[in-house]
Amino acid sequence: MPRKDKRAQILDAAEKLFKNKRYHEMTLDLVAKEAKVGKGTIYLYFKDKDDLVFQLALRGHDELCELIRNYTKLEDISFDELLEKVCNEISRFFLGRHALFRATGEHEMRLSAFREKRREEFNVHRRKLQSAIEEILAKGPVRKDIELSVQANFFLGMMRTRDHMFGGNETDMPPIKMLADIFMNGFGKNSNMVFPDKK
Amino acid sequence: MPRKDKRAQILDAAEKLFKNKRYHEMTLDLVAKEAKVGKGTIYLYFKDKDDLVFQLALRGHDELCELIRNYTKLEDISFDELLEKVCNEISRFFLGRHALFRATGEHEMRLSAFREKRREEFNVHRRKLQSAIEEILAKGPVRKDIELSVQANFFLGMMRTRDHMFGGNETDMPPIKMLADIFMNGFGKNSNMVFPDKK
Amino acid sequence: MPRKDKRAQILDAAEKLFKNKRYHEMTLDLVAKEAKVGKGTIYLYFKDKDDLVFQLALRGHDELCELIRNYTKLEDISFDELLEKVCNEISRFFLGRHALFRATGEHEMRLSAFREKRREEFNVHRRKLQSAIEEILAKGPVRKDIELSVQANFFLGMMRTRDHMFGGNETDMPPIKMLADIFMNGFGKNSNMVFPDKK
Amino acid sequence: MPRKDKRAQILDAAEKLFKNKRYHEMTLDLVAKEAKVGKGTIYLYFKDKDDLVFQLALRGHDELCELIRNYTKLEDISFDELLEKVCNEISRFFLGRHALFRATGEHEMRLSAFREKRREEFNVHRRKLQSAIEEILAKGPVRKDIELSVQANFFLGMMRTRDHMFGGNETDMPPIKMLADIFMNGFGKNSNMVFPDKK
DNA sequence: CATGAATGAGCCTTCATTCAT
DNA sequence: GATGAATGAAGGCTCATTCAT
Numbered sequence: 001m002p003r004k005d006k007r008a009q010i011l012d013a014a015e016k017l018f019k020n021k022r023y024h025e026m027t028l029d030l031v032a033k034e035a036k037v038g039k040g041t042i043y044l045y046f047k048d049k050d051d052l053v054f055q056l057a058l059r060g061h062d063e064l065c066e067l068i069r070n071y072t073k074l075e076d077i078s079f080d081e082l083l084e085k086v087c088n089e090i091s092r093f094f095l096g097r098h099a100l101f102r103a104t105g106e107h108e109m110r111l112s113a114f115r116e117k118r119r120e121e122f123n124v125h126r127r128k129l130q131s132a133i134e135e136i137l138a139k140g141p142v143r144k145d146i147e148l149s150v151q152a153n154f155f156l157g158m159m160r161t162r163d164h165m166f167g168g169n170e171t172d173m174p175p176i177k178m179l180a181d182i183f184m185n186g187f188g189k190n191s192n193m194v195f196p197d198k199k
Numbered sequence: 200m201p202r203k204d205k206r207a208q209i210l211d212a213a214e215k216l217f218k219n220k221r222y223h224e225m226t227l228d229l230v231a232k233e234a235k236v237g238k239g240t241i242y243l244y245f246k247d248k249d250d251l252v253f254q255l256a257l258r259g260h261d262e263l264c265e266l267i268r269n270y271t272k273l274e275d276i277s278f279d280e281l282l283e284k285v286c287n288e289i290s291r292f293f294l295g296r297h298a299l300f301r302a303t304g305e306h307e308m309r310l311s312a313f314r315e316k317r318r319e320e321f322n323v324h325r326r327k328l329q330s331a332i333e334e335i336l337a338k339g340p341v342r343k344d345i346e347l348s349v350q351a352n353f354f355l356g357m358m359r360t361r362d363h364m365f366g367g368n369e370t371d372m373p374p375i376k377m378l379a380d381i382f383m384n385g386f387g388k389n390s391n392m393v394f395p396d397k398k
Numbered sequence: 399m400p401r402k403d404k405r406a407q408i409l410d411a412a413e414k415l416f417k418n419k420r421y422h423e424m425t426l427d428l429v430a431k432e433a434k435v436g437k438g439t440i441y442l443y444f445k446d447k448d449d450l451v452f453q454l455a456l457r458g459h460d461e462l463c464e465l466i467r468n469y470t471k472l473e474d475i476s477f478d479e480l481l482e483k484v485c486n487e488i489s490r491f492f493l494g495r496h497a498l499f500r501a502t503g504e505h506e507m508r509l510s511a512f513r514e515k516r517r518e519e520f521n522v523h524r525r526k527l528q529s530a531i532e533e534i535l536a537k538g539p540v541r542k543d544i545e546l547s548v549q550a551n552f553f554l555g556m557m558r559t560r561d562h563m564f565g566g567n568e569t570d571m572p573p574i575k576m577l578a579d580i581f582m583n584g585f586g587k588n589s590n591m592v593f594p595d596k597k
Numbered sequence: 598m599p600r601k602d603k604r605a606q607i608l609d610a611a612e613k614l615f616k617n618k619r620y621h622e623m624t625l626d627l628v629a630k631e632a633k634v635g636k637g638t639i640y641l642y643f644k645d646k647d648d649l650v651f652q653l654a655l656r657g658h659d660e661l662c663e664l665i666r667n668y669t670k671l672e673d674i675s676f677d678e679l680l681e682k683v684c685n686e687i688s689r690f691f692l693g694r695h696a697l698f699r700a701t702g703e704h705e706m707r708l709s710a711f712r713e714k715r716r717e718e719f720n721v722h723r724r725k726l727q728s729a730i731e732e733i734l735a736k737g738p739v740r741k742d743i744e745l746s747v748q749a750n751f752f753l754g755m756m757r758t759r760d761h762m763f764g765g766n767e768t769d770m771p772p773i774k775m776l777a778d779i780f781m782n783g784f785g786k787n788s789n790m791v792f793p794d795k796k
Numbered sequence: 797c798a799t800g801a802a803t804g805a806g807c808c809t810t811c812a813t814t815c816a817t
Numbered sequence: 818g819a820t821g822a823a824t825g826a827a828g829g830c831t832c833a834t835t836c837a838t
């Protein structure tokens with residue numbers, strides 16, 4: 001076992017527990033046990049429980065950011081393909097992380113528990129993710145009358161909606177291709193794409 | 200003092216507290232104090248804390264449902280107008296209720312804490328809201344290749360996204376008119392509506 | 399339903415509940431429900447919970463006392479027969495009342511919870527029971543070198559021992575006849591009575 | 598400060614409190630304070646309050662068992678002397694432990710609160726104590742027509758009766774010598790021992 | 797660095813008791 | 818008298834946090 005990365009071990013454990021636990025159900029005892037680490041050790045790497053969760057959110061944003069940036073570099077690919085791939089990546093990422101993104105949701109940051117300082121730090125990471133998506137969208141034939149940042153946020157929002165609302169089992173969810181289409185064409189009848197009946 | 204509506208008093212208090220508290224920060228002591236009610240009284244109306252929060256969510260869904268149904272009855276109104284009005288209503292409703300809808304979000308219901316029984320009851324209310332929206336959407340020129348239920352869910356998702364992501368202060372949010380447009384036309388360039396630069 | 403005796407109804411309910419509940423498990427809610435009486439009504443007849451339990455104990459002693467006195471009056475009966483009958487009566491009485499006699503056991507009365515006043519009242523009832531038994535014993539060929547009060551107390555003690563220790567199911571208990579014999583002859587070999595193997 | 602025996606400290610504190618408190622009066626706050634231990638520490642050593650009391654009862658049985666076994670080993674001693682000494686030991690043991698033996702009395706174990714598992718464990722300890730006494734009794738001229746187990750149980754019962762019934766102050770109690778005699782000879786007139794008037 | 801036994805503030809919950817009807 | 822909705826003190830228990838080893 002790689003002795004080096006206790007910090008990552010702890011974050012991994014917390015992330016795993018968040019899959020079926022709420023904030024107050026995810027105790028540090030469980031985290032320590034899951035991470036195979038002493039309970040006191042957690043406090044060597046994180047100021048307190050809130051900080052642990054906070055750092056977990058930051059890491060999540062960074063990871064997702066990284067994934068998206070990989071697609072920005074791709075050259076010989078149509079925008080449609082690109083959009084679909086990115087949708088896929090984000091979707092896979094959200095799947096199984098709802099609890100984390102709930103516990104550290106953007107709006108959470110407005111709550112009293114989070115000091116000014118932390119909020120700013122979070123916004124830095126948040127904007128990085130946002131602009132990674134903006135870069136993707138900028139490559140496509142998107143509306144110029146709506147700010148890219150708004151587009152990026154709704155793009156993320158659609159992914160979350162898909163994950164949150166449709167039962168958690170992938171078969172109920174609208175297919176990724178449909179998402180990309182909805183994003184571009186909305187729900188108006190003038191849509192020019194047709195989907196087969198969902199299997 | 201108003202007889203019999205202690206239950207409503209308690210729910211109101213909880214709803215208020217949820218505006219800037221997370222689940223584990225909203226203690227029953229605070230609820231009792233806010234509701235000007237003895238702590239024991241809460242247990243006359245709710246089985247436990249989870250039940251209180253759960254009932255609060257149900258009430259929220261029902262209230263929103265009621266609001267939307269009022270618009271369904273309107274006759275001499277264009278779909279665009281209707282859509283905008285409904286957007287407005289929902290938006291106003293979500294505003295300030297993020298914590299509640301976080302704590303009792305749809306995905307929350309999948310968590311272990313919620314027994315089968317409760318989940319079913321929740322779904323009943325959830326579907327009622329969904330079909331209220333479907334009825335609205337059915338009046339407009341919406342795509343037939345996507346199930347109405349999917350459209351309804353994404354519609355709600357857009358409202359939440361607007362509320363969650365944009366700082367909580369209304370000035371940063373995209374205007375309601377824009378939301379309705381995005382819903383119908385998506386972000387593709389063929390959009391036929393133009394928005395003035397956001398002030 | 400005889401409207402008159404709410405007090406007895408309440409005592410009956412408490413007695414019944416004591417069969418499988420400990421003091422702190424027998425809540426006044428349960429008593430009220432079992433007695434089909436409003437919870438507040440209990441306080442019309444008893445000062446508080448302790449008083450209710452206390453009065454229950456007194457009633458128990460009085461009832462048992464009454465039963466025993468009936469045997470004192472019997473004339474044409476041998477002492478052996480008399481002793482056996484009394485044993486039977488007491489045994490039947492204790493059976494199913496262990497929890498009550500535990501909760502209000504004699505030693506209980508020494509505890510801080512019971513004020514001087516109450517203790518005295520209890521002792522009055524206790525002595526009444528004791529002397530009822532003494533009257534029985536005085537009729538038989540019992541040792542004169544041991545005070546009757548001591549004999550009476552151990553007599554009661556044996557009954558309780560039989561009930562408490564032997565599993566609660568009558569088949570495991572030593573037969574009544576044996577009890578009477580042990581009382582008179584003890585466990586020394588010079589005993590002159592022989593029991594068949596317990597079935 | 599003595600390392601590792603926090604568990605014993607807690608049991609000691611509970612035992613002490615039981616001397617003048619009933620089950621529901623012995624709060625864990627008090628136990629913690631008396632044991633000079635944090636309240637949470639109790640839960641490191643015991644599952645819950647019931648478990649604490651239960652373990653206390655087991656320890657009590659074991660201690661008493663140990664004491665009795667010491668007498669079994671004695672060789673040059675008459676049975677009368679042996680019986681008297683054992684009576685003494687047991688009596689001293691019971692004295693001041695009534696509340697404990699009430700709260701965890703044998704019949705208590707039949708109550709719903711105690712799960713099957715616990716009951717069995719208790720019975721193991723109970724039988725050990727019983728057979729320790731049986732070994733003592735087997736050395737004497739006791740009746741063969743009554744099972745030793747019955748004799749052992751009534752022997753214990755007598756000790757408890759002595760302690761429970763006679764006011765808690767030793768001067769009122771029948772002397773130990775008398776107990777041993779009663780055990781062997783009962784209360785019948787053919788008793789061959791004579792006691793001086795109790796001082 | 798790492799640990800986990802110890803802590804105690806604070807939570808949810810119960811329940812004896814009161815009192816307006 | 819009778820009731821039961823309302824109360825809040827107090828209990829059992831949890832868990833984030835500390836600190837001696």
